Each structure stands twice: as structure tokens, then as C-alpha cells.
Amino acid sequence: MPARPITGALLASELALQFRRRRTWAMLLALAAVPVLVAVAVRVSSGPPSGRGPVFLDRVASNGLFVAIAGLSLSIPLFLPLTVGVVSGDSIAGEASQGTLRYLLIAPAGRVRVLLVKYAASVAFCLAAVFVSALAGVLIGALLFPIGPVTLISGTEISPPAALGRLALVAAYVSVSLLGFAAIGLFISTLTDVPVGAMAAAVVLSITAQVLDSLPQLEWLHPWLFTHHWLGFIDLLREPVSWDSFGDNALVQACYVVVFGALAYGRFLTRDVLS
Amino acid sequence: MSIGPGARPLDAQSPEVQSSGVGSPGTQSLAIETRGLTKTFGRQVAVDSVDLAVPRGSVFGFLGPNGSGKTTTIRILLGLAAPTRGSVSLLGRPLPAGLSATLPRVGALVEGPAFYPYLSGEANLRRFDAANPVGHPSTRAARVATALERVGLAAAARKRVHAYSLGMKQRLGIASALLVPRELLVLDEPTNGLDPQGTREVRSLVRSLAAEGVTVFVSSHLLAEIEQMCTHAAVMSAGRLVAQAPLEELRAAGCASVTLRTPDPERAAAVFANLGLRMLPALDDELTATMPVGMEPDQVVAALVAAGVRVRGFGVTEQSLEDRFVALTGEGFDVAR
Known part of the structure; x- marks a missing residue:
């Protein structure tokens, strides 16, 4: 059975292709720029915490480790x-x-192999994107702000190495929460020969889902939205760690991967390639 | 146009031509076989009940004007599109079941070359080679180098494809079809965009591959190209296969036309009609008609004389392959549909 090494060769080729593209690096750089901008803005303004803005933004000035969380x-x-x-x-x-x-x-x-390899490459990009974003946050945070023990939401204080562990957990959570969306993107991509259209449709869907998630009238729908748990990583910053949202998120994402993976499979295997 | 669509000389005889060309050998010796292959897009019929039979070891020319369904047929042969009706077998295996087993033995160029513009020629070939389950990764570099060498692109191997000319891309496309030894090569318009020198190189490449025993299925809208390198040919017109035979037979089957100078045109026309000659529009005292296959000009003259027609001049014109191609596919620049 030569299938295994061949899939490996194709996957290696796909990853090399993806991470050699300038576009990929440009996007990773843009993602790295977000925590840098946050850190610089806080450093320059250095006013008293206003209590508004993204989670933990007001704590950034006192501890550099929060830059990564705020950036994410x-x-x-x-x-x-x-x-x-x-x-x-x-x-x-x-x-x-x-x-x-x-x-x-x-x-x-x-x-089938093309579909699997393409999804694997998208997943690899999700991981890289979150990793780059978190890493840039840690580095710029350490550069511009003091690093010290971190106070969790539950009030407990943990050491900086333990805080890095929590950050890794958060990064894993965020990566997982993108998997369903990546499967949706893959499915849309099998529907058309126009890449820009597929990209735009995927992004619009993610925004629509977040808008729906913010409408209280649609509360029955919320647990089924792939964006619903996107900001639920906060539960990982409690002591002890609350794994409920991690589990719920993973379950929703798995459902989306299965459903849209199956749709993509059904569409791509029967489709005429006429381009 | 002198020959109406209903009066296409080969339409009537194509079954006859076909049977002598490809009917006898068994399925085993066919590299490509389709039966009643039909593909419709909405209400438009792109390919209409095509029965192709490409013998192994042949260099098979697939002729037809733009838009006659050649590329669609090729896409179906390679499993890129599914037929609406009909069956295909490739190298003796029915599709689509046999696709994964067959395709590694088939090299193809479909509707022009396509590459990753930001990768070098070499990197592009490595990518397509990685997608093929045949061929060990450890020998990939050697395979790629050999293929590039074979099409004369070794010097440009490390250039980005973005900077390649159309001809260079075409060569790279052929190189990618030659990455591993193949039993069948499907080349869709392989000389498109090539200069005369490149066209000659492609021809000699096809000949050398054929000499190695590779079956080559090459499509073209240029008759001259097919005439120079093919052993067999098929002609598509408006989605239908209108002729298919060894090239020699296609040439020989060309019906000659006779030109007669006579002061008795009415009587001559009656004789022609009796013999089954098809009249073409006449000049003053000159009659032109096409003879059915197998008829000798002497028979015509004898019949004319016997009927008392005064023969002042009689000429025979053999129809060239080009005339036949035009007769089969229609003249002019209009795209079929």
C-alpha cells in the first residue's frame, strides 16, 4: 500500500507550497502586528486603565504576559x-x-487525497496563525512591560512559567475554535473556480455568525454557531481550569468539521473539473 | 461552400471506413475505447455519442475545429469530468473504477499548461511528481531533471514559471507528462504557442515516444500537424465523431472528383446521376461531380460515351486530406457553436 508515504509527500509539498508563499507570510506578519500595536499603544498612552476594550487590555501595562492574551x-x-x-x-x-x-x-x-491535504494545510495555517500571534504578544510584552506573577480571573496568582502554560492552552483553544470555520471555507472552495469569491463568502459567513450570536432573540441558535465559543478561552484562565467551554467548543467544531467535510467530499468527488 | 452539410462525402461512408480501421482488434489492444460517449452541459450537447477506438502503439490524431468537443472528450477520458451517458475504458480498464490504477500510466497535457507561477519550473514538476503515487521520492530529483532535459528546459529549470514564455510553459507541460514512463500520452494541442522550431521538436519527441511503444493521442485543429506525425486520425465536428481510421485509409478513401467538358450537359448529368456521382455547381460547359468510393474514372467515361455524350475534356482531381477535413468539419472561421 503506497498510499501512506504518497499522502505524506503530497502533504509535505502542500505545506512547502503554502509556507513559501509571500501571501502566507504577509498574513502571519499582519497577525503578529496586532499584539505589537496593542503593546505600543498602551505603552505610549500609559494612562490609567479605563476598563474598556478587549479582555485584559487594562492589565497589559502591569504585566507583559497579558499582551498575548489581549492580542489574541x-x-x-x-x-x-x-x-x-x-x-x-x-x-x-x-x-x-x-x-x-x-x-x-x-x-x-x-x-480524496487532495481534499484531505488541503484541509490539513488549512489547519496548519490556523496553528501557525495563532502561534505567531501569541509569540509576538509574549515577545513584545516582555520587551515593553514588566513580567511577573499573573493574577487569574479567579484571583489566584500563578508564576510566569505557569502563565506561559496557560497561554499555550489558550492558543490551543483558539486554534481548535478555527477548525470548523476552516472546514466551511474548504467546502465553499469546492463550489467555485473563483478563489476571491470563496474567500469573501467564508469571511462574510464568519461575520454573520458573530452578528447572529449577538442577537438575544436568537438565543436558541447560539450554541450551534461555530463562532459562539470563540471568546470562551477565558475559562482557561481560572483556577482550577474550567474545561467545560473547551469541551463544548471542541464538540461544536467537530460537528462542523464532520458536516462540512462531508459536504466538501460529496461535492468535490462528483464535480466536473472544467477549469 | 460547395458541399452542403447533408452532402458531406465521408458522412455516408464513415461506418465503412471505421470498420476496416479499428473494428477487428479486441478490446485488449485498445488504449482508449469509448462507447456512445455523450456529455451535455445544460441543454448544450458538447460530445454526442462518440465511439473512439485508439489502438495501442498508434499515434492517434484527434482533429476538429475549435469548439468541436475535443477537449471535453479528453477531460472525460482523464476522469476530470463524468460522461452524461456512455462508457470509457482506458488502457483496458473501465472508468471511473480503474482511474487510480490507470492514470499513473497516462501522461497528459489538457487545455494548455498550468503551473504555480511563483514556483520555478523544477519546483512545479516536483509538486506534480509528489502527487503521483508511482515513482519513489528518492529518485524524484533525477526524474525531474531528466524530464526537463528532454524538453530542452534544463537551463531555465530554476526560473520562476511566471517569467516563462508560452512556449516554455508548453514544454514544461510536456515535461510534466513525461515524469515517469507512460503507456499513453494524451496531448491536447501540444504545439500551441510554440515557434516552428519548437513545433518540430514536439513532432520528433512524439515520434521517438511512439518508437518506444508509447501510444500517443494528440488533438489538434491543424491538419498539417496531424498529417505529419500520426498513424491514425479521428475527426470531430460539432460534438460528433465524423471519421475515424488509419491515416492511410483516410487518405485513400478520399473521393476523387471528375471534371467534364461537354456540349451535352443535360445528358451528362443524367449519366452522372445514374452512376451515383454527386453533382457540384457547374460552369458553362464544364460539369464537376464527386465519384463514390471505389469507382474508376474509366467507368464514368465509358458510360458517358455509351450514352452518346460528346466528351471534349475529362479530368480527375484527387481530393486532398485537407479538402476532406474541411468537407467533414465545415469551412470558415465560425466556431461550431
Whole structure:
């Protein structure tokens, strides 16, 4: 069975392709710029905490480790879905519009394998995006602000190394919460040969879901929205850690991955590649 | 146009031509076989009951004007599109079930080359090679280098494809079809965008591949190209297969036309009609008609004389392959649909 090493070769090729593209680096740089901007803005203004703005913004000045958290929570509603939408929306549609999809298929890469590899590459981008964002936050925070013991929401104080552990947990949470969205992007990408259309549709969907999530009249719908748990990582900053939202989030994301993965599979396996 | 669509000389005889060309060999010796292949897009019929039979080892020319359904047929052959009706078998295996087993043995260029513009030619080939389950990763670099060498792109291997000319991209496309040894090559308009030198190189490449025993299925809208390198040919027109035979047979089957100079045109016309000759529009005292296949000009003259027609001049014009191509596909620049 040569399937395993071959999928590995194609995946390696896909990842190399993705992370060698200037577009990918530009998006990662933009994501890294968010916590840097936050930190610089706080440092320059250095006024008393106003209590408004993203979570923990007011605590940044007292402890640099909060920069990463504040940066992530700023990126979650728009910048992260924007970049993930670009990558996942482009995944199949981009190859189709370029014409390389037909050459991959007659190579023959196999349609299922192409789909799996494309989703894996989107997931890799989600991980990279969150990691870069968190790392940039930690670095700029350490550079501009004092680093010390961190006070959690529950009032408990933990050491800086333990706080980095919590940050890693938050990063994992945010990465997981993007998986369902990446599957939606992949599905949309199988519908069209116009990558920009697929990207825009994916991003619009993420914004629509967040708008719906903010309407109290639609409360029955909220637990089913893939954006509903996006900011639930706060529960990981309690002592002891409350895993409920992590579990709920993972479950919702898994449902979206299964449903939209199946839709993408059904669509892509039967579709005529005419570009 | 002198020949109306209803009077296409080969329409009537194509079944006959087909049977002598490809009917006898068994399915095993066919590289490509389609039966009743039909593809519709909405209400438009792009490919209409096409029965292709491409013998193994042949260089098979797939002729037809732009828009006649060649590329759609090729897409179906390669599993990119599903037929609406009909069946396809590739290298003896029915599609789509046999696709994953067959495609590694098939190299193809479909509707022009397509690459990742921001990657070098070499990196592009490595990517397509990585997608192919045949061929070990450890020998990938060697395969890519050999393929680039074969199409004369070794010097530009590290340039980004973005900077390639159309001809270079076309060569790179052929290189990607040659990454691993193939049993069948499907080349859709392979000389598109190539200069005369490049066109000649492609021809000699096709010949050398054919000499190695590779079946080559090459589509073109240029008859001259097919004539120079193919052993067999099929002609598509408006989605239908209107002729299919070894090239020699297509040439020989060309019906000649006779030109007769006579002061008795009415009587001559009656004789022609009796013999089954098809009249073409006449000049003053000159009659032109096409002879049915197999008829000798002497028979016509004998019949004319026997009927008392005064023959002042008689000429025979063999129809060139080009005339036949035009007759089969219609003349002019209009795209079929």
C-alpha cells in the first residue's frame, strides 16, 4: 500500500507550497502586528486603565504576559477568520482557477487525497496563525512591560512559567475554535473556480455568525454557531481550569468539521473539473 | 461552400471506413475505447455519442475545429469530468473504477499548461511528481531533471514559471507528462504557442515516444500537424465523431472528383446521376461531380460515351486530406457553436 508515504509527500509539498508563499507570510506578519500595536499603544498612552476594550487590555501595562492574551482576543473576531478564510477559501478554488487542479488530479493525486491535504494545510495555517500571534504578544510584552506573577480571573496568582502554560492552552483553544470555520471555507472552495469569491463568502459567513450570536432573540441558535465559543478561552484562565467551554467548543467544531467535510467530499468527488 | 452539410462525402461512408480501421482488434489492444460517449452541459450537447477506438502503439490524431468537443472528450477520458451517458475504458480498464490504477500510466497535457507561477519550473514538476503515487521520492530529483532535459528546459529549470514564455510553459507541460514512463500520452494541442522550431521538436519527441511503444493521442485543429506525425486520425465536428481510421485509409478513401467538358450537359448529368456521382455547381460547359468510393474514372467515361455524350475534356482531381477535413468539419472561421 503506497498510499501512506504518497499522502505524506503530497502533504509535505502542500505545506512547502503554502509556507513559501509571500501571501502566507504577509498574513502571519499582519497577525503578529496586532499584539505589537496593542503593546505600543498602551505603552505610549500609559494612562490609567479605563476598563474598556478587549479582555485584559487594562492589565497589559502591569504585566507583559497579558499582551498575548489581549492580542489574541483582538484578532479573534476579524483578523484570524479573515486570514483563515483566505487560506481555506483559496484551497481548492485557487488551484482550479490556476488550472493546476486538473494536473494534480491527472498526476493522479486522487480527489480524496487532495481534499484531505488541503484541509490539513488549512489547519496548519490556523496553528501557525495563532502561534505567531501569541509569540509576538509574549515577545513584545516582555520587551515593553514588566513580567511577573499573573493574577487569574479567579484571583489566584500563578508564576510566569505557569502563565506561559496557560497561554499555550489558550492558543490551543483558539486554534481548535478555527477548525470548523476552516472546514466551511474548504467546502465553499469546492463550489467555485473563483478563489476571491470563496474567500469573501467564508469571511462574510464568519461575520454573520458573530452578528447572529449577538442577537438575544436568537438565543436558541447560539450554541450551534461555530463562532459562539470563540471568546470562551477565558475559562482557561481560572483556577482550577474550567474545561467545560473547551469541551463544548471542541464538540461544536467537530460537528462542523464532520458536516462540512462531508459536504466538501460529496461535492468535490462528483464535480466536473472544467477549469 | 460547395458541399452542403447533408452532402458531406465521408458522412455516408464513415461506418465503412471505421470498420476496416479499428473494428477487428479486441478490446485488449485498445488504449482508449469509448462507447456512445455523450456529455451535455445544460441543454448544450458538447460530445454526442462518440465511439473512439485508439489502438495501442498508434499515434492517434484527434482533429476538429475549435469548439468541436475535443477537449471535453479528453477531460472525460482523464476522469476530470463524468460522461452524461456512455462508457470509457482506458488502457483496458473501465472508468471511473480503474482511474487510480490507470492514470499513473497516462501522461497528459489538457487545455494548455498550468503551473504555480511563483514556483520555478523544477519546483512545479516536483509538486506534480509528489502527487503521483508511482515513482519513489528518492529518485524524484533525477526524474525531474531528466524530464526537463528532454524538453530542452534544463537551463531555465530554476526560473520562476511566471517569467516563462508560452512556449516554455508548453514544454514544461510536456515535461510534466513525461515524469515517469507512460503507456499513453494524451496531448491536447501540444504545439500551441510554440515557434516552428519548437513545433518540430514536439513532432520528433512524439515520434521517438511512439518508437518506444508509447501510444500517443494528440488533438489538434491543424491538419498539417496531424498529417505529419500520426498513424491514425479521428475527426470531430460539432460534438460528433465524423471519421475515424488509419491515416492511410483516410487518405485513400478520399473521393476523387471528375471534371467534364461537354456540349451535352443535360445528358451528362443524367449519366452522372445514374452512376451515383454527386453533382457540384457547374460552369458553362464544364460539369464537376464527386465519384463514390471505389469507382474508376474509366467507368464514368465509358458510360458517358455509351450514352452518346460528346466528351471534349475529362479530368480527375484527387481530393486532398485537407479538402476532406474541411468537407467533414465545415469551412470558415465560425466556431461550431
